[in-house]
Amino acid sequence: MVEKPQPHQDTPAPILTLADWIGDPVDPASFPETKLRWRNDRAAATVELDKLSDAEWVAHFGRFEPLPGNLEKSLALRYHGHQFRVYNPEIGDGRGFLFAQLRDDRGRLLDLGTKGSGQTPYSRSGDGRLTLKGAVRELLATEMLQALGVNTSHTFSIVETGEELWRGDEPSPTRSAVLTRLSHGHIRIGTFQRLLAHDEPGHMRELVEYCLTQFPGPPPPENAPDRDHPAIRLLHQVVERMADLAASWMVAGFVHGVLNTDNMNISGESFDYGPWRWLPRWEPGFTAAYFDHAGLYAFGRQPEAVGWNCAQLATALRLIAPSEGLIAALERFGPLYAEHLRRRWLWRLGLKPQGETQDGALIAACERAMQESGEQPDTFFHTHRGGRAQSEELARLMEDYDPVLSPHPYRQEEPPQSMLIDEVETIWSAIDERDDWEPLLEKVAAIRRAGEAHGAPPEPAAQDR
Known part of the structure; x- marks a missing residue:
């Protein structure tokens, strides 16, 4: 290594x-x-x-x-x-x-x-x-x-x-x-599942050490059982990364579509894009894949799907690690997801977090507002960024928040950048019918400009890890 x-x-x-x-x-x-x-x-x-x-x-x-x-x-x-x-x-x-x-x-x-x-x-x-x-x-x-x-x-x-x-x-x-x-790597949860299926504990240990070396992360909590075991340390890291990944998709209004364990990178990086969609409106049951008839990977079920996949990694790691430590790592997924969602939601609103209860009430009110109005999520966040609430309830909830915005002209532009399927098809049609790549290049440039305005999301606080 x-x-x-x-x-x-x-x-x-x-x-x-x-x-x-x-x-x-x-x-x-x-x-x-x-x-x-x-x-x-x-x-x-x-x-x-x-x-x-x-x-x-x-x-x-x-x-x-x-x-x-x-x-x-x-x-x-x-x-x-x-x-x-x-x-x-x-x-x-x-x-x-x-x-x-x-x-x-x-x-x-x-x-x-x-x-x-x-x-x-x-x-x-x-x-x-x-x-x-x-x-x-x-x-x-x-x-x-x-x-x-x-x-x-x-x-x-x-x-x-x-x-x-x-x-x-x-x-x-x-x-x-x-x-x-x-x-940042192509080691999947399915990579570990294969080693379990073939009963290869030696290779499993090698892979765990490889991942700890190449994808370092924070240590488990001080009171975590078996926290010094390499496989336990790895699972704690993967659970945190996956909880943050799921939260980031939800705040982005993104539906991956195919959350199979072979599509889950243990580095916590989103990859392998097939039938993805962005939400046209805030709808938990919205699906991206036409073949997902049961809605297993619907927008609102993505956190559960990612948590289930983490459990499959834990099952594979049982080949070399004690169950108590693995279970303790898995139990962190829900609280970590909630914290990452709160952090990222407030970041996208351009507001400084105020605390779990207050932020949770604001997030719930935002979801209600989007569902009731049918407003597209990118438009909602752009309109309300910096505390620019348009309803009495949101205005009341936002009045105690401090905006944390840096100046950028993108924030005054209408409409904001989005990625709905009709625009994707229009960009593709220009390439397919006329070999015209300008709409694609212009869209990428516009997206990158929006990214500059957003900036990078803040890192989680040490006590939240």
């Missing part, structure tokens, strides 16, 4: 310490063409790749020629997972792989992973490809989430690949692409 971050360009990829059992070497697909459509130089600058020429960029992120001094062979990662609460041992990276690992400008280990890069041993009947529309949708989702303070993967690169793809859930044939994401 790597104990201390080193300059990332000279550091051997740490995943190699686990490579012989965590993934399978694979080759990328050979595409008819590689046309660069998006390069995220803002993200690339954090890992010193922003100086690549377009030709070099396409060589690495269209043809996947290895980065110097990095992984010589890409790895399709192995994992299992609960998919809509049904356990599936037949999955893994089916249309992507881990391409490289780098250190960012803060010393953190980051992965460059792919989507649509070709078939792997886990593709089953799939073609291993990604539609260009799917890549565009992921770019829009990650940019909007980042602007709203959500810990998310970054859409690093989109290269159109010149193939015609047939899909049953959208007009076909449709254009193809390969996407590269920059993410």
